[in-house]
Amino acid sequence: MxxxxxxxxxxxxxxxxxxxxxxxxxxxxxxxxEYDLVVESYYQKELTFQEDLDSAQNAADLENQVNIAMISEGLQIIFPSDFDYSEIEGEVFLYRPSDKALDFTVQLQLENSEYVLPRSLMEAGKWEVNLKFNHKGEDYFIQQKIQI
The missing domain is CATH 1.20.5 (Single alpha-helices involved in coiled-coils or other helix-helix interfaces)
Structure with missing residues (x-):
């Protein structure tokens, strides 16, 4: 043929x-x-976008930065020593791009200037940590990617 x-x-x-x-x-x-690229409350998130930008700029302007790192016990957040930990209010939102069912929020309850989120609450993989907190009327927002 x-x-x-x-x-x-x-x-x-x-x-x-x-x-x-x-x-x-x-x-x-x-x-x-499989990645969820859009948050469920997209329009509500968009309304607070400028506030988040201002809060992120406040965090970037800090003389002593907030330290977020993975340690053997879990996710460690260390606030600067010039912050009075008793006046810090906020939350940590952990976002898992590959599975939105694993996303969760934890309210900050500080006993000192260091906060540790137990590793047992997080599965291995990529996470995005969103730390929002208020200290003496000033809002701060820190976003960091971590690998467990």
Missing amino acids: KLNWGTSIVIAFVLFIGFIMFMVVQMLSNKEL
């Missing part, structure tokens, strides 16, 4: 479409590639 150029083009198109369909099925069925 002899192939002419028209048949070859049709075969090439069919193979290309088959390859694309195979890749689409692979991408849609792979659980590791």
